[in-house]
Amino acid sequence: MGKRHIRKMLRRMGSGEPVRATTALGTTKGLARLAFYAEQFGYQYANAHQLGNKYVIRVVPASGTAARARAAENWMRYPGAAQGGALPPLDDGAVAVLNARISFELATRFTEKQMLGLTVFGFTGVAIGPWIKFGLLVGGSLWAVLMALIPVLLVANRRYRARNAALLEGAGFTAVTEPDGRPRYLPPAAGRPE
Structure with missing residues (x-):
């Protein structure tokens, strides 16, 4: 930087x-x-x-x-x-x-359901090009492989969030849930933004 x-x-x-x-x-x-x-x-x-x-x-x-x-x-x-x-x-x-x-x-800007929907939509869009150019067998196979990656990506995101959450909790931050349902961590009371 x-x-x-x-x-x-x-x-x-x-x-x-x-x-x-x-x-x-x-x-x-x-x-x-x-x-x-x-x-x-x-x-x-x-x-x-x-x-x-x-x-x-x-x-x-x-x-x-x-x-x-x-x-x-x-x-x-x-x-x-x-x-x-x-x-x-x-x-x-x-x-x-x-x-x-x-x-x-x-x-955490998206819930898991939102992430799942966006990923399915995005991966489907990625598979459409090969399907048009090479046919259903190639496009469908690519789509199936991409769909099989979704659970792996969700687990990786959960672990990433958990690792960051553990670091924040260790530093004295407090977990809160925003009115829209989004989780956040606030700093110790002396340093909270208004």
Whole structure:
């Protein structure tokens, strides 16, 4: 992740308003690094979502006294951070927790039923081309193989979510269910976004 994205986000944070940010590749690790730097300068991670083919995070101003003190100290120590100066060193542990949180939220944006429907629809669409070009035997065989992969993909997604959930619970995060039924993890009470 380039420092250009960090500096752009830091300049936008000067408005005091919520900020959306993404990286060139939009990886969860890159987004976690952005969220880490936002938290060093008075903001906190709020949520992640997909916009087109990129992932985007939303950071909001932090309201806690510890967050304000950390921001004031970092702005004093790194006054040119938004314009090309030095940045605070990365804390790999904090980035790992943010990465787990972002990954969990992106992995749970659809329920299992929705994921099943989207996967069946997508795999059917993939099999239509070979069916038209090579006939029913090839297209049907491809479709059957793709359908056989669905349970494997669902189990892999459950394990991925469970691994991230375990990391978050170990860091003191609390599992909650949004009104729309989507599970999320909120940080310990002192760092919860409003």
